[in-house]
Amino acid sequence: MSDAAFSFNLAETVVKWVDVGIFVLNKNFEVQLWNNFMAHHSGRAAEDIVGKNLFDAFPELPKPWFTKKVNTVFLLNNFAFISWENRPYLFRFAHNRPITGGADHMYQNCMLLPLKAEQGKPEAVCVMVFDATDTAIAQNLLKDAMHTLAEISNRDGLTGIYNRRYLETRLSSEFDRTRRYGGTFSVVLFDLDFFKKVNDTYGHLAGDKVLIEIAARVKDKLRSSDVLGRYGGEEFMLILPETQLEGARIFADRLRETIELEPVIFDNITIPVTVSMGVTEHQADMAAYGALIHQSDLALYASKAAGRNRVTCYEAALEKLAAEGKH
Amino acid sequence: MNLAALSNDQRDALQELTNIAMGQAGASLATLLDEFVDLSVPRIRVVQVVDLPPVLAELVGKTNLVSAVRQSFQGYLRGEAIIIFGEPGCRALADLMGFEGDLGESGENELLLDVTNVLSGACLGGMMEQIRNFTETNGPAELSFSMPSVMARQVMAEQLIDPKKVQWSHALLLEVNFTIKNRDFIAHLTMLMPEDGIDKIRSITDEFIAAF
Numbered sequence: 001m002s003d004a005a006f007s008f009n010l011a012e013t014v015v016k017w018v019d020v021g022i023f024v025l026n027k028n029f030e031v032q033l034w035n036n037f038m039a040h041h042s043g044r045a046a047e048d049i050v051g052k053n054l055f056d057a058f059p060e061l062p063k064p065w066f067t068k069k070v071n072t073v074f075l076l077n078n079f080a081f082i083s084w085e086n087r088p089y090l091f092r093f094a095h096n097r098p099i100t101g102g103a104d105h106m107y108q109n110c111m112l113l114p115l116k117a118e119q120g121k122p123e124a125v126c127v128m129v130f131d132a133t134d135t136a137i138a139q140n141l142l143k144d145a146m147h148t149l150a151e152i153s154n155r156d157g158l159t160g161i162y163n164r165r166y167l168e169t170r171l172s173s174e175f176d177r178t179r180r181y182g183g184t185f186s187v188v189l190f191d192l193d194f195f196k197k198v199n200d201t202y203g204h205l206a207g208d209k210v211l212i213e214i215a216a217r218v219k220d221k222l223r224s225s226d227v228l229g230r231y232g233g234e235e236f237m238l239i240l241p242e243t244q245l246e247g248a249r250i251f252a253d254r255l256r257e258t259i260e261l262e263p264v265i266f267d268n269i270t271i272p273v274t275v276s277m278g279v280t281e282h283q284a285d286m287a288a289y290g291a292l293i294h295q296s297d298l299a300l301y302a303s304k305a306a307g308r309n310r311v312t313c314y315e316a317a318l319e320k321l322a323a324e325g326k327h
Numbered sequence: 328m329n330l331a332a333l334s335n336d337q338r339d340a341l342q343e344l345t346n347i348a349m350g351q352a353g354a355s356l357a358t359l360l361d362e363f364v365d366l367s368v369p370r371i372r373v374v375q376v377v378d379l380p381p382v383l384a385e386l387v388g389k390t391n392l393v394s395a396v397r398q399s400f401q402g403y404l405r406g407e408a409i410i411i412f413g414e415p416g417c418r419a420l421a422d423l424m425g426f427e428g429d430l431g432e433s434g435e436n437e438l439l440l441d442v443t444n445v446l447s448g449a450c451l452g453g454m455m456e457q458i459r460n461f462t463e464t465n466g467p468a469e470l471s472f473s474m475p476s477v478m479a480r481q482v483m484a485e486q487l488i489d490p491k492k493v494q495w496s497h498a499l500l501l502e503v504n505f506t507i508k509n510r511d512f513i514a515h516l517t518m519l520m521p522e523d524g525i526d527k528i529r530s531i532t533d534e535f536i537a538a539f
Contacts, residue, residue, distance in 0.1 A: 072359065072441075072445070075355075075358060075359060076355050076358070076359060076445060076448065076449065077452070078355075078444070078445065078448035078449065078452060079444065079448055079471075079472045080441070080444055081440065081444055081472075081474040081475060083437070083440060083474060083476070085433070085436070086433045086434070086436055086437035086440070087437070109474060111474065
């Protein structure tokens, strides 16, 4: 000891009161030391615990795993660590935020330390338990925020369906996946007929309502793997994985019919809506996913040219028509 | 500062010191895993920060995806140990450490952290033990370790460290690789000590030379 004139043992008092859980185990897993942090969070006083086998006192502890962990420290005479990111806690303690909350238990980092005389093998292992709840909460909040951010950046603000940025990303990944693993997928591009007239006649709020309503109705009819997004102003795109051209055409036509049969109601005004659609399927000889956009676009304009409110599938002849500027 | 910062004698001494230390590390790993662990002869060099990505790529192979875990040590020596695991090694490791079934991502991470802790603890512990045998003037040869953390999963080795984001310009790099007989397992332990650590190493090697 130093020459300071304390009436108490300095190290002992610090260990007792430090805001870190400290306990010591011998080779039989009998508790040799149990500080106040451990006592106060577990509700078991040192007098009650010291001398007892840890697993007898706390049968809920993960015995095989923790035994292995401690034995490694004895064997290798080396530190060991436990991170809350892999195991949220060793002891299920209440967190120290009974009022402010944010977690339902204390997250813990632990450090295991071999204890031995100057030379020789470890005779005991000291376990330190650190409260990592604040870090864990902050990290979980960050994770949620990142997730929300990713969601927002992929969504169209008005309709809540995916936006063009996301559609292009998905189209590209779907294209790569199909090229690598085979299979197929189809793309449907569709456009509201005479949408400008809706805006001019009933106002932009009515136009917005039509876009929201159509997006919701189409979304309702999709399989979970289908992707719907707003491609442009009144233009929407559907990506249909594992769907051939004919299947996509039938599905598109059913959507077209649903939309036609039920007009959109806005402010007690009935607004009839129809859509023109273009459909195409992935082909092995396509150089890039852009070809799918190009082809569904041509088919869509063919639908428009033929009188709207219909579905057209892409065929090579459409290229010629487009080149002649007939659409 | 460059490679010449360590004289030939100092380099030889450090090589000698680490060879003995790694032998002990291998023995302690073998005890843990119940398998014979092969350790390569440690490679020692002083690297400039800009050279680190290509040097790491060269050490572990340019085309392989790797996972890496870092752990810092402080006290007598100060630096970071980075353990770089080849991808197929993770499975073999789970098996070796006595884990069964599918570990899941968090189980795999825990395993990597555990193994990192064992490898760096064994290697640095071995070095400290050697140093304690002869040193008197450099203070108590003790180290403490901080909790290891996963740096990256499945990246190219040269992407592990971005030279623009570190504070040092030169570091002492010590590399050892571990393989296990008849197992598809390889791990590279790299220990990096920044500039001021090199001075310490130099004075330790001088003492080593004087003692023998």
